Amino acid sequence: MTHYFRLTRYFTATSLVAFGVVAATLMYFEHRQSSFFQNVQTSGAQMLTGIQSDFVTRADAVARRDLLAVNEQGNVNLTRLFSNALWASDISPYLAETGTVDFSTCKAMPDVVDAQGKASATPEKKDCFKSAGGQLQALATFASLDARVREAMQGGTIFKIKVYDLSGITVYSTELAQIGEDKSGSAGWKSARDGKAISELTFRDKFSALQGVVENRNLIASYLPVIEPGSQSVVGVFEVYADVTPFLSQIQATSEEFKLVALNNESRLAHQAASDQQQVQSSSNRQLLIVAGLLALLYIVLLSIVQRAQTVIERQARESDATKQRLAQSEKMTSLGQMVAGVAHQLNTPLAFSKNNVQMSIQALDQLEGAVHRQIRHSSYRAEALHVGSDAVTDSASDAQVAQGLAGAMLEVREAREMLNDVLMGMGQMNELVDNLRSFTRLDRAQTASVNLNTALGTVCYIAKTVISTKVRLEQAFEPLPAIECNVSQLNQVFLNLINNAAQAIQDTGSITVATRADARFITVSIRDTGSGISADVLPHIFEAYFTTKAVGEGTGLGLAIARDIVREHGGDIEVSSEVGVGTEFRVRLPLDKVA
Amino acid sequence: MTMNQVSLPKVLCVDDEPGLLRSLRWLLRGQYEVAVASSGFDGLALLSAEDFDVVISDQRMPGMTGTEFLERAREVSPRSIRLLLTGYSDFNAVLSSVNDSEVFRFVAKPWDNQKLLETVGDAAKVVRMTQASWVDFQDTVSADGSEAFHESVLVFDNDASAGAQWQASVKGAGKLLCTNDIGEAVSHLTRQKVAVLITDIQGAQSQQMDLIRAVRRNQPQVVVLVYSQERDSVVIGRLINEGQIYRFIAKPAGPEYLNRTLRSALTRHRQLLAMPERASRHQAQVSEDLDFELDFASASSQIPTAARKPISGARSWLQRLFG
Numbered sequence: 049m050t051h052y053f054r055l056t057r058y059f060t061a062t063s064l065v066a067f068g069v070v071a072a073t074l075m076y077f078e079h080r081q082s083s084f085f086q087n088v089q090t091s092g093a094q095m096l097t098g099i100q101s102d103f104v105t106r107a108d109a110v111a112r113r114d115l116l117a118v119n120e121q122g123n124v125n126l127t128r129l130f131s132n133a134l135w136a137s138d139i140s141p142y143l144a145e146t147g148t149v150d151f152s153t154c155k156a157m158p159d160v161v162d163a164q165g166k167a168s169a170t171p172e173k174k175d176c177f178k179s180a181g182g183q184l185q186a187l188a189t190f191a192s193l194d195a196r197v198r199e200a201m202q203g204g205t206i207f208k209i210k211v212y213d214l215s216g217i218t219v220y221s222t223e224l225a226q227i228g229e230d231k232s233g234s235a236g237w238k239s240a241r242d243g244k245a246i247s248e249l250t251f252r253d254k255f256s257a258l259q260g261v262v263e264n265r266n267l268i269a270s271y272l273p274v275i276e277p278g279s280q281s282v283v284g285v286f287e288v289y290a291d292v293t294p295f296l297s298q299i300q301a302t303s304e305e306f307k308l309v310a311l312n313n314e315s316r317l318a319h320q321a322a323s324d325q326q327q328v329q330s331s332s333n334r335q336l337l338i339v340a341g342l343l344a345l346l347y348i349v350l351l352s353i354v355q356r357a358q359t360v361i362e363r364q365a366r367e368s369d370a371t372k373q374r375l376a377q378s379e380k381m382t383s384l385g386q387m388v389a390g391v392a393h394q395l396n397t398p399l400a401f402s403k404n405n406v407q408m409s410i411q412a413l414d415q416l417e418g419a420v421h422r423q424i425r426h427s428s429y430r431a432e433a434l435h436v437g438s439d440a441v442t443d444s445a446s447d448a449q450v451a452q453g454l455a456g457a458m459l460e461v462r463e464a465r466e467m468l469n470d471v472l473m474g475m476g477q478m479n480e481l482v483d484n485l486r487s488f489t490r491l492d493r494a495q496t497a498s499v500n501l502n503t504a505l506g507t508v509c510y511i512a513k514t515v516i517s518t519k520v521r522l523e524q525a526f527e528p529l530p531a532i533e534c535n536v537s538q539l540n541q542v543f544l545n546l547i548n549n550a551a552q553a554i555q556d557t558g559s560i561t562v563a564t565r566a567d568a569r570f571i572t573v574s575i576r577d578t579g580s581g582i583s584a585d586v587l588p589h590i591f592e593a594y595f596t597t598k599a600v601g602e603g604t605g606l607g608l609a610i611a612r613d614i615v616r617e618h619g620g621d622i623e624v625s626s627e628v629g630v631g632t633e634f635r636v637r638l639p640l641d642k643v644a
Numbered sequence: 645m646t647m648n649q650v651s652l653p654k655v656l657c658v659d660d661e662p663g664l665l666r667s668l669r670w671l672l673r674g675q676y677e678v679a680v681a682s683s684g685f686d687g688l689a690l691l692s693a694e695d696f697d698v699v700i701s702d703q704r705m706p707g708m709t710g711t712e713f714l715e716r717a718r719e720v721s722p723r724s725i726r727l728l729l730t731g732y733s734d735f736n737a738v739l740s741s742v743n744d745s746e747v748f749r750f751v752a753k754p755w756d757n758q759k760l761l762e763t764v765g766d767a768a769k770v771v772r773m774t775q776a777s778w779v780d781f782q783d784t785v786s787a788d789g790s791e792a793f794h795e796s797v798l799v800f801d802n803d804a805s806a807g808a809q810w811q812a813s814v815k816g817a818g819k820l821l822c823t824n825d826i827g828e829a830v831s832h833l834t835r836q837k838v839a840v841l842i843t844d845i846q847g848a849q850s851q852q853m854d855l856i857r858a859v860r861r862n863q864p865q866v867v868v869l870v871y872s873q874e875r876d877s878v879v880i881g882r883l884i885n886e887g888q889i890y891r892f893i894a895k896p897a898g899p900e901y902l903n904r905t906l907r908s909a910l911t912r913h914r915q916l917l918a919m920p921e922r923a924s925r926h927q928a929q930v931s932e933d934l935d936f937e938l939d940f941a942s943a944s945s946q947i948p949t950a951a952r953k954p955i956s957g958a959r960s961w962l963q964r965l966f967g
Binding site: 389390392394396397399400401402403407475486493494495497498 | 659661663664666667668670671702704729731732753754755757846847850874875876877878879
């Protein structure tokens with residue numbers, strides 16, 4: 049068998065590689081997309097965290113600043129209210145009186161400068177100021193002022209009030225020990241002296257307040273300019289300590305709450321991100337699965353198409369092989385036929401004149417026989433007549449001898465005539481053979497003709513007898529048939545093939561019966577043998593091209609395939625029934641009216 | 645005896661096989677004066693030297709084929725009757741023997757002595773009926789082949805387009821009768837004066853064959869043309885022997901050829917009318933269709949009537965009309 053192009057195999061290999069590449073590419077892109085998505089989510093989360101913490105920090109700072117501003121304003125108002133209320137009765141007289149205490153000596157005392165270049169008062173200087181402060185407390189107006197201040201501050205959130213004069217000396221403090229201190233170096237005091245209130249938030253773990261010593265407090269310390277009522281001139285500086293611990297803790301609580309919310313948000317976002325990621329992952333997995341499924345489906349569809357194409361290719365190749373073989377076969381038949389026709393022509397000429405001559409020789413011998421008979425009769429008559437007369441014994445004897453001799457010669461002439469008759473018969477047989485060969489090949493006849501199949505089958509049987517074993521009897525059982533239009537030489541080939549097959553199925557002795565019959569629509573030619581039969585597993589395949597049970601080189605396996613093709617071209621069909629050990633029967637059915 | 649010998653018909657036999665020539669000489673001597681030639685060229689030389697009544701030639705010879713020789717013999721000695729011997733019916737040879745050589749009989753080798761003698765006898769009888777001054781019919785078709793004619797031409801063809809083709813090809817036609825029915829064809833032949841019958845042929849046992857044979861027997865002045873796709877040399881051989889057809893035209897043919905052939909057939913018909921004895925030169929052999937007769941007789945009881953109807957139908961028609 050020739051090797052056909054293995055379409056399915058190549059397709060499978062190529063498409064698997066192609067699908068693998070496509071699948072890998074898809075998976076790579078899916079992976080890229082998924083990690084990109086993850087990155088986006090992570091950076092989004094980070095950004096949110098940043099925004100939230102920034103927001104919380106800012107909110108805290110803003111709250112503190114607001115607190116400071118609100119308290120400062122409160123302190124300003126309070127101070128103003130306070131100074132306005134106490135100005136005439138207490139403050140003004142007290143301030144006037146403080147002028148009597150001299151601080152200039154204390155101020156003149158030198159400062160010490162430490163390693164960082166920062167100047168600080170010496171203990172002596174501090175003591176000097178302290179003693180000056182003691183003098184202030186001893187002033188007549190101090191007591192009433194102090195009482196009034198303490199009274200006014202009772203129950204408020206103000207922990208401490210200090211009053212500085214324009215030279216930075218603490219002229220009054222609710223913490224009495226601080227009276228007399230020099231704060232001229234303080235930035236807050238300087239700012240307030242210049243007319244600008246300034247506040248700061250400070251934490252004190254221990255603070256001596258109006259209400260006594262308090263611990264862990266957030267305080268707002270405000271330096272406030274003291275404006276003389278009725279004028280715009282700064283006459284001193286107040287330092288007010290207000291307790292904002294509850295506010296601040298509230299701010300801190302709010303801030304904490306914000307932080308919690310932010311944290312919650314972050315964790316929610318993280319959760320959402322994780323679930324999104326998972327969803328994206330699962331959806332991409334699903335997509336991959338669908339794409340893989342589609343690819344598999346595509347592969348299956350293509351594979352089925354390719355497989356069909358493969359079978360078509362193989363069938364066409366087989367058919368074209370069969371056609372080629374058939375052409376070769378028919379070419380062989382044609383050239384054989386031409387040879388036979390040539391031989392027939394060459395034989396016909398010698399046959400013609402030989403037959404002619406033999407016939408004429410027989411006629412000549414017949415004439416000779418007649419003449420000799422007459423001579424014999426004549427001689428015998430003469431011999432008898434002479435014998436009666438008994439005159440010439442010698443004449444009579446010689447006449448009798450002549451008659452006898454002629455009769456002997458006549459026997460040989462008769463034999464010769466019989467020989468010639470046999471020669472004539474032999475030539476008749478040669479003639480019959482030539483005629484049969486010619487009508488078998490039909491080379492000088494039309495391809496299709498209206499013929500009586502009995503005549504054609506007679507020729508086929510004649511030819512077949514020369515081929516098959518003499519131990520096989522070939523019997524003919526022909527019923528009268530109408531003539532049908534057919535390609536006689538092709539049908540001859542079919543019948544000869546069937547008879548040859550039948551003869552080959554017969555091992556030793558047996559018979560082949562060629563029978564014909566006709567009904568209203570079909571002519572049936574049956575070729576039945578008493579051979580070995582065909583087993584049931586082989587029987588369905590016998591008409592397939594290249595199927596053969598013969599040894600390699602003995603049969604092409606095309607005979608029956610070609611036979612069936614020829615019969616089908618005639619609009620008929622060929623069928624077979626067989627029984628192992630009993631024999632096989634092929635029936636060729638040909639329609640009387642060939643319908644195209 | 646000597647007087648008889650003078651008047652013996654003269655036969656020329658041509659074959660490259662000396663054995664066959666001797667055999668023919670032995671067969672024919674006594675009744676005929678036999679001359680032999682071993683090639684077509686020798687045969688032509690003999691023919692131009694003396695008159696022969698019958699010329700018998702083999703088909704397959706080296707140098708010049710039998711049909712070529714007979715075609716030239718027809719020009720050299722138009723009065724002679726020509727017979728072709730062949731061992732192998734080659735289609736082209738057969739076709740040429742009708743159209744070019746106009747042979748009287750087509751004889752297959754090996755022959756039956758008695759039949760060959762009868763055939764030669766028929767030929768000799770025919771040739772004796774024609775005068776020594778016989779001039780073969782001349783093809784008098786004018787160059788353009790378009791002059792009008794008044795004779796009836798019958799086209800009998802199952803294929804209707806054949807009639808139309810003749811109609812288109814033949815210029816200045818008189819009456820061109822077309823039919824595909826045998827009854828109508830026979831009725832035309834008996835009622836009209838038909839000059840030329842143009843028919844298709846489908847096998848040796850077809851109704852057309854019967855019609856041709858019947859026409860040949862009953863109306864020898866009708867010239868028969870066969871226009872057919874038939875390629876069976878045996879069938880055409882029988883058309884010669886049993887139908888003495890004038891021409892066999894292979895279907896399909898060009899209009900020019902059809903026209904010329906018909907004109908030539910008309911001329912032949914006019915000559916036959918002018919000299920009825922000429923018709924004997926084209927007398928046909930009685931059918932010896934033994935196969936046919938046998939099948940016909942034995943099958944009549946078993947074969948379904950539908951299968952044999954065309955044959956018997958045609959037969960009865962012919963029998964009734966031609967008696």
